[in-house]
Amino acid sequence: MTIPPLSQIAQNMRPSPIRELFKVIGRPGMISFAGGLPSPQVFPVREFAECSSILQRDGATLLQYGASEGYPPLTEWLREATGQHLRRSITPEELLVTSGSQQALDLVGRALLDPGDVVVVEAPTYPGAIHALRNVGARFAAVPCDGEGMQVDRLRDVVEAAEKQTGRWPKLIYTIPDFSNPSGACMSLARRRQLVDTARELGIPVFEDDPYGRLRYLGEPVPALASLDGASGSVLYASSFSKILAPGVRVAWIVGPPRLIRALVMLRQGEDLCTPVVTQGLVAEYCRRGLLERHLPRILDHYRVKRDAMQAELRRALSAGGAEWYEPEGGFFFWLRLPGRDSQAVFDRAIEEKVAFLPGRAFYPGDSEQVGQVRGGREFARLAFTFAEPDQIAEGCRRLAKVLD
Amino acid sequence: MTIPPLSQIAQNMRPSPIRELFKVIGRPGMISFAGGLPSPQVFPVREFAECSSILQRDGATLLQYGASEGYPPLTEWLREATGQHLRRSITPEELLVTSGSQQALDLVGRALLDPGDVVVVEAPTYPGAIHALRNVGARFAAVPCDGEGMQVDRLRDVVEAAEKQTGRWPKLIYTIPDFSNPSGACMSLARRRQLVDTARELGIPVFEDDPYGRLRYLGEPVPALASLDGASGSVLYASSFSKILAPGVRVAWIVGPPRLIRALVMLRQGEDLCTPVVTQGLVAEYCRRGLLERHLPRILDHYRVKRDAMQAELRRALSAGGAEWYEPEGGFFFWLRLPGRDSQAVFDRAIEEKVAFLPGRAFYPGDSEQVGQVRGGREFARLAFTFAEPDQIAEGCRRLAKVLD
Numbered sequence: 001m002t003i004p005p006l007s008q009i010a011q012n013m014r015p016s017p018i019r020e021l022f023k024v025i026g027r028p029g030m031i032s033f034a035g036g037l038p039s040p041q042v043f044p045v046r047e048f049a050e051c052s053s054i055l056q057r058d059g060a061t062l063l064q065y066g067a068s069e070g071y072p073p074l075t076e077w078l079r080e081a082t083g084q085h086l087r088r089s090i091t092p093e094e095l096l097v098t099s100g101s102q103q104a105l106d107l108v109g110r111a112l113l114d115p116g117d118v119v120v121v122e123a124p125t126y127p128g129a130i131h132a133l134r135n136v137g138a139r140f141a142a143v144p145c146d147g148e149g150m151q152v153d154r155l156r157d158v159v160e161a162a163e164k165q166t167g168r169w170p171k172l173i174y175t176i177p178d179f180s181n182p183s184g185a186c187m188s189l190a191r192r193r194q195l196v197d198t199a200r201e202l203g204i205p206v207f208e209d210d211p212y213g214r215l216r217y218l219g220e221p222v223p224a225l226a227s228l229d230g231a232s233g234s235v236l237y238a239s240s241f242s243k244i245l246a247p248g249v250r251v252a253w254i255v256g257p258p259r260l261i262r263a264l265v266m267l268r269q270g271e272d273l274c275t276p277v278v279t280q281g282l283v284a285e286y287c288r289r290g291l292l293e294r295h296l297p298r299i300l301d302h303y304r305v306k307r308d309a310m311q312a313e314l315r316r317a318l319s320a321g322g323a324e325w326y327e328p329e330g331g332f333f334f335w336l337r338l339p340g341r342d343s344q345a346v347f348d349r350a351i352e353e354k355v356a357f358l359p360g361r362a363f364y365p366g367d368s369e370q371v372g373q374v375r376g377g378r379e380f381a382r383l384a385f386t387f388a389e390p391d392q393i394a395e396g397c398r399r400l401a402k403v404l405d
Numbered sequence: 406m407t408i409p410p411l412s413q414i415a416q417n418m419r420p421s422p423i424r425e426l427f428k429v430i431g432r433p434g435m436i437s438f439a440g441g442l443p444s445p446q447v448f449p450v451r452e453f454a455e456c457s458s459i460l461q462r463d464g465a466t467l468l469q470y471g472a473s474e475g476y477p478p479l480t481e482w483l484r485e486a487t488g489q490h491l492r493r494s495i496t497p498e499e500l501l502v503t504s505g506s507q508q509a510l511d512l513v514g515r516a517l518l519d520p521g522d523v524v525v526v527e528a529p530t531y532p533g534a535i536h537a538l539r540n541v542g543a544r545f546a547a548v549p550c551d552g553e554g555m556q557v558d559r560l561r562d563v564v565e566a567a568e569k570q571t572g573r574w575p576k577l578i579y580t581i582p583d584f585s586n587p588s589g590a591c592m593s594l595a596r597r598r599q600l601v602d603t604a605r606e607l608g609i610p611v612f613e614d615d616p617y618g619r620l621r622y623l624g625e626p627v628p629a630l631a632s633l634d635g636a637s638g639s640v641l642y643a644s645s646f647s648k649i650l651a652p653g654v655r656v657a658w659i660v661g662p663p664r665l666i667r668a669l670v671m672l673r674q675g676e677d678l679c680t681p682v683v684t685q686g687l688v689a690e691y692c693r694r695g696l697l698e699r700h701l702p703r704i705l706d707h708y709r710v711k712r713d714a715m716q717a718e719l720r721r722a723l724s725a726g727g728a729e730w731y732e733p734e735g736g737f738f739f740w741l742r743l744p745g746r747d748s749q750a751v752f753d754r755a756i757e758e759k760v761a762f763l764p765g766r767a768f769y770p771g772d773s774e775q776v777g778q779v780r781g782g783r784e785f786a787r788l789a790f791t792f793a794e795p796d797q798i799a800e801g802c803r804r805l806a807k808v809l810d
Contacts, residue, residue: 003517003610003638003665004576007541010516013671037470045464052457059450063651065442099504099677106676110540111415112408115520131675135515136412171409205408233408246468248682260408266418270536272508272677277653279681 008115009137012369017127017362025356031396033383034356036181036332039306042299043246044291051285055278062281068265068273070097070253071280077287078253085213086227086237086255093258096265097251099275101209101238102128104254107264107271108172108207108236109136118162118170118371120204122150124335124363124380126181129174129209140365141170141372147326149187150175152194159202162371173199173206177225178213179331182363182382186329189222196229210239211252214296216330217304226255233257241283243332244296249279303332303386306393310334310385313397321404334383335360338404343381346403355399358382413520414542417774422532422767430761436801438788439761441586441737444711447704448651449696456690463686471682473670475502475658479689483658486692490618491632491642491660498663501670502656504680506614507533509643509659512669512676513577513612514541523567523575525609527555528781529740529768531586534579534614545770546575546777552731554592555580557599564607567776578604578611582630583618584736587768587787591734594627601634615644616657619701621735622709631660638662646688648737649701654684708737708791711798715739715790718802726809739788740765743809748786751808760804763787 005011018035025032055062062071069075074097079090098104105128113119115137121129123142130140141162143150155173163169175195177187187195199206208225226237233256240252254264268274286292311327314334324337336357338346343359350356360380388396410416423440430437460467467476474480479502484495503509510533518524520542526534528547535545546567548555560578568574580600582592592600604611613630631642638661645657659669673679691697716732719739729742743751748764755761765785793801 003662004608006516006668007519007522009519010668010672013668013675015671016674019674040465040469043465043468045461045468048468049457049460049464052454052460055454055457056450059454060445060448061653063448063450063453063653064445065647065652099681102675103677111411114412114414117412128675128678133675135672135675203409242470246683247470248466248468250677250679250681250683257408263411263415263418266420267415267540269421269424270418270507270533270538270540271511272504272655273533274655276504276655276681276684278651278655278687279683282683 009135012134014366016131017358021356021358024351027354029354030356031354031388031392031399032356033385033388033396034358035387036384037387038243038247039302039386042302044295047291047295048246048282048286051282051289054281054285058281062277064277066274066277066280068269070095070275071277071284073288074280074284077284082237082239082253082255086224090255094261095253095255096261097253097275097280099250099252099272100242101211101240101252101254102132104238104252105129105132105207105209106135107267109133109138110267111260111263112171113138116168118166118168120155120158120170120173121365122175122180123376124182124360125174126176126209127362130365134369139166139369139371142365145180145183145185147185148191149177149180149185150191150195152191152198155195155198156202158372159204165371170204173204174209175206176209178210179215179328181331182333182358183335184328184331184333185326186222192222192225192228196225196234200229200234206235208235208237210237211243212331213239214244215300215303217300217307218329236260244299245283245286245292249283251275251279251283306385306390309390309393310383310397313394317397317401318404321401323404332384332386334385336381336383338379338381340379341404342378346381349403350400353399353403355396414540417539419771421536422763426761426763429756432759434759435761436759436793436797436804437761438790438793438801439763440792441789442792443648443652444707444791447707449700452696452700453651453687453691456687456694459686459690460683467682467686469682471679471685473674473679475500475680476682476685476689478693479685482689482692487642487644487658487660491629495660499666500658500660501666502658502680502685504655504677505647506616506643506645506657506659507537509657510534510537510612510614511540512672513641514538514543515672516665516668517576518543521573523571523573523776525560525563525575525578526770527580527585529587529765529785530579531581531614532767535770539774544571544774544776547770550585550588550590552590553596554582554585554590555596555600557596557603560600560603561607563777564609570776575609578609579614580611581614581617583615584620584733586736587738587763588740589733589736589738590731591627597627597630597633601630601639605634605639611640613640613642615642616648617736618644619649620705620708622705622712623734641665649704650688650691650697654688656680656684656688711790711795714795714798715788715802718799722802722806723809726806728809737789737791739790741786741788743784743786745784746809747783751786754808755805758804758808760801
């Protein structure tokens with residue numbers, strides 16, 4: 001027997017750029033700045049394991065089917081914490097627990113987009129966002145970024161050009177305003193206000209993806225987009241435990257208007273019913289005990305050292321060769337411009353020298369799914385500073401300098 | 406701001422029939438045969454909680470991102486166990502761990518179906534399957550069932566009629582051959598052979614959903630469809646820990662041809678990346694310790710008593726009134742025919758008498774998504790015997806008899 005032809009969506013899939021590189025990245029002696037992985041050194045293994053007492057105490061609930069909206073002790077904690085962050089109270093009808101913020105975006109894409117619809121992303125942007133939206137047949141228009149994030153004054157032109165080219169008004173704007181993956185940039189307050197205002201005028205909802213916001217090593221926090229749009233509900237806010245606790249729990253959440261949250265809940269009843277109650281219970285217990293707030297300073301201290309090391313080593317080893325970057329104040333990444341170089345070719349040589357990063361092309365939509373001039377990334381490289389040790393970071397930067405020489 | 410119009414898919418969503426009934430089912434004093442929930446009395450709370458020692462022992466792995474295919478100690482155990490069941494060896498490329506078998510069907514639908522494509526289901530069938538496939542815009546043709554499951558000799562006619570009506574050859578056949586939800590029927594061996602042969606001749610893959618196969622209280626096991634199709638790969642086999650361990654872990658798996666599994670892996674990298682490694686680790690540890698095999702007889706003993714009680718009470722209280730049913734040998738459900746009655750009207754009266762079930766209409770596709778004559782269920786009621794206690798089962802059946810009088 002043969003499986004019938006795959007669906008249009010499945011035929012258009014492309015393998016994850018990171019997975020494609022796994023084989024080479026895993027070679028012995030390789031120093032990898034490629035994967036955006038948290039350091040296992042900051043996983044609170046003992047404290048989290050101790051929370052498993054809840055599996056005994058509340059086992060009959062945690063082992064049963066749960067509400068698609070989320071496990072109530074967790075949703076209550078999240079409403080309180082996110083309410084403080086967004087400076088308003090959040091009702092139960094506005095919040096949904098998801099299996100990673102990846103699923104939050106997947107569900108929003110399914111709820112809002114028909115095949116061929118247009119999403120505005122930043123250039124560069126998170127490949128997993130492109131993947132989720134490609135899974136529902138989206139096309140992509142892009143707004144360039146600089147050290148202050150999305151160049152919002154170009155947003156209206158990008159939207160109007162996309163409408164002219166496709167006959168469709170874009171349905172969604174996707175952004176990571178705090179320490180973007182891959183650019184590391186934090187959107188300035190002025191641009192945030194401008195983005196919220198412009199999006200409201202254009203009538204396009206904004207998906208604010210905020211996995212890194214709590215990971216600030218320098219400077220002052222900037223308010224979330226979702227805290228600037230008042231009660232208008234133009235911003236969907238998603239965050240996650242992946243970077244502040246552990247990705248292996250796959251617990252995240254999204255806050256949005258009740259009508260949309262209801263649609264997401266119904267969609268996921270056909271997708272996976274609910275996020276495992278077992279992991280929601282463990283995370284809720286971890287938060288209830290106050291362990292998250294006690295743990296965050298340890299994470300910040302750990303990553304700050306690594307960020308500082310990479311900043312110093314890049315300056316020492318690479319800046320003479322013309323490499324340029326904006327210094328990230330938080331998050332996981334440096335986004336290097338290597339003027340005149342093809343970062344894919346640099347990557348191929350770097351692998352021989354046993355240092356890995358991600359070439360910039362991975363952070364742009366594919367040619368066939370672009371609307372307008374999105375092309376880019378050729379001169380860029382993403383370096384994650386979270387996973388390698390400080391001495392590896394120094395050695396890795398030296399190897400990179402050798403390649404670039 | 407307003408959220409833009411929902412996508413076509415989202416506009417066609419319908420609320421889960423069970424959730425719609427939750428409010429009335431939850432009233433005080435209600436005896437519910439409505440939800441297909443495992444009994445919390447058979448959750449191995451203590452043994453499962455003890456397995457959390459793996460969170461300490463292997464924490465750095467369990468808290469990190471995991472492979473989309475699954476946590477290796479779990480996939481190895483599943484390959485071995487499913488290989489024994491299907492009587493062949495299963496390679497790593499043939500298996501994917503999913504978040505419930507709900508997600509396995511969701512991913513298969515995304516991989517194979519374009520909007521408007523046709524899926525052949527049993528009539529009646531599992532509402533969650535309709536929901537997952539509706540989420541990718543499927544239409545439904547149906548083959549009637551009796552006490553031996555799908556009437557396979559009508560399959561070819563249904564497929565050809567669907568093709569004539571829609572211009573599309575059906576892309577998938579969905580079946581629960583062991584103790585179907587809702588019919589409780591176990592497909593006979595003769596029909597299984599006939600289904601595998603016919604599906605191969607028609608060139609349509611079969612999705613064999615097997616959450617209940619291990620829950621047999623009477624009679625002899627019948628081989629899985631996937632064990633009858635040799636190496637042809639025409640049957641995708643999915644099973645789950647939801648009914649034999651606990652639904653709250655949301656761990657299931659699918660076995661299929663490597664080319665399709667690869668497509669599912671890529672799709673889910675945009676959907677949710679992977680099933681939580683934490684729950685996969687806990688389930689793997691539970692299996693590794695041999696606890697599942699020791700626990701299964703306890704589940705069987707518990708449910709057998711309830712099944713027997715419902716069979717006896719239905720016979721005592723309802724058969725005189727003309728109700729008819731096939732006696733289930735396993736699974737969770739009785740599927741009652743109430744000749745000449747509208748089960749929705751019976752439900753409304755039953756609620757007043759404080760006994761709940763699910764009206765049969767919920768187990769059929771909606772009118773607008775049907776291909777051919779799928780309509781049915783009006784005279785039928787699904788009664789789950791797993792959740793209520795034996796004395797509640799007796800009292801519930803008496804109340805039902807009163808309503809039907």
